[in-house]
Amino acid sequence: MNLERKFYIGIDLGGTSVKVGICGEDGSLLAVYEGPTEAEKRAEGVLQNIELYVRELVSREGYSWNQIAGIGAGIPGFLDFQAGLVKASPNLGWRNVPVKEILEARLGKEVKIDNDANAAALGEVWSGAGAGISNVVCYTLGTGVGGGIIVKNNLCQGFNGMGGEIGHMNVVAENEAIACGCGKTGCLETVASATGMIYMAKEAVIRGEKTSLALIREISAKDVLDEAKAGDPVSVQIVDRAAKYLGKSMALLSIIVNPQRFVVGGGVAKAGSYLLDRIEGYYCEYALENARENVDIVPAILGNNAGVVGAAGLHLYE
Structure with missing residues (x-):
């Protein structure tokens, strides 16, 4: 594997499941891991699950953590994307959750967030229709x-x-x-x-x-x-x-x-x-x-x- 190549992690957070994927710089989806959201554990438990899923995927696929250039998350709800804050997500029962800050502390990588519809649109523009x-x-x-x-x-x-x-x-x-x-x-x-x-x-x-x-x-x-x-x-x-x-x-x-x-x-x-x-x-x-x-x-x-x-x-x- 070329250790100089950079890869990006994408997180698609839903009310029942979380999908995590590794993408190349050309938008190719290289590997996927999916696990339960467990929304009943509230924001702290869900974000802990996300950390586990991301680390499991990177490890399972044999990538070096240094190859991961950044992490993005698509989240249902109303967001302050610049601050990395989920202002309200009815599907998850979240309000004013600093997702960017928490995930960056857990994963040690730059994290960007946006709502799930914007993320889906970006996916189609990057490597889809x-x-x-x-x-x-x-x-x-x-x-x-x-x-x-x-x-x-x-x-x-x-x-x-x-x-x-x-x-x-x-x-x-x-x-x-x-x-x-x-x-x-x-x-x-x-x-x-x-x-x-x-x-x-x-x-x-x-x-x-x-x-x-x-x-x-x-x-x-x-x-x-x-x-x-x-x-x-x-x-x-x-x-x-x-x-x-x-x-x-x-x-x-x-x-x-x-x-x-x-x-x-x-x-x-x-x-x-x-x-x-x-x-x-x-x-x-x-x-x-x-x-x-x-x-x-x-x-x-x-x-x-x-x-x-x-x-x-x-x-x-x-």
Whole structure:
């Protein structure tokens, strides 16, 4: 092994599991270790677990600790990324946790943090579907709607870390808007996330609408997407509504940051071209011609590894 090569550690911290990976300087994911978060142990116990997982991975793969140039962590919640502070993470039950300071003391390496959606976006730009493109907007469609905006190869974090909160763009028409978990109404997340789709499906069943979803005991977003593909009119309407507002949000972003590419990932995006084609149709309908010229909408390709790769890349993308 070339001991002069430098490597970066990425940490993708979730509510139930922690994924740790080693990346090369080209964004290649070389090795991964995954262990339980054990959130019930509170911040101190979780960060201790992370230290153990990082050291275990480096040791197991035979790397020298001196080869590790830096460590990055993608964390769900609201962060002060400059101070390295997790201000609030509802999924973990954390508030005002100085993650950077604690991990640097435990691991003896420079640590950078960002929210998990920004980290996933960086992963796709570094070595995924956005590789080689300097202006990209990434969507992560899962339990919520996460996002990351890269302009001229720089991550747009904003002055206090709220840059790229795409899921909370107020795009839903007032007569259709419902309350979001953030406390506002009309957020993209309420219609384009798995949670939003499930909510709309259950409401349709309760209203007694004629739909095959009524035969499913515990409706999932996958069920909604599968039934839409099979032609169920209620499911088609739900997916079309999500696509409409995703396309509208992209049209708005196209005249704010003017990206060359939109990358769409997350569990909901596994619907593939069925969803992406509809998003693109609405994007073209809403976007100004000059803003959409030579712009494409593509699926993410790193899957569940995007977050860990992007977290490692925090040291290379300022």
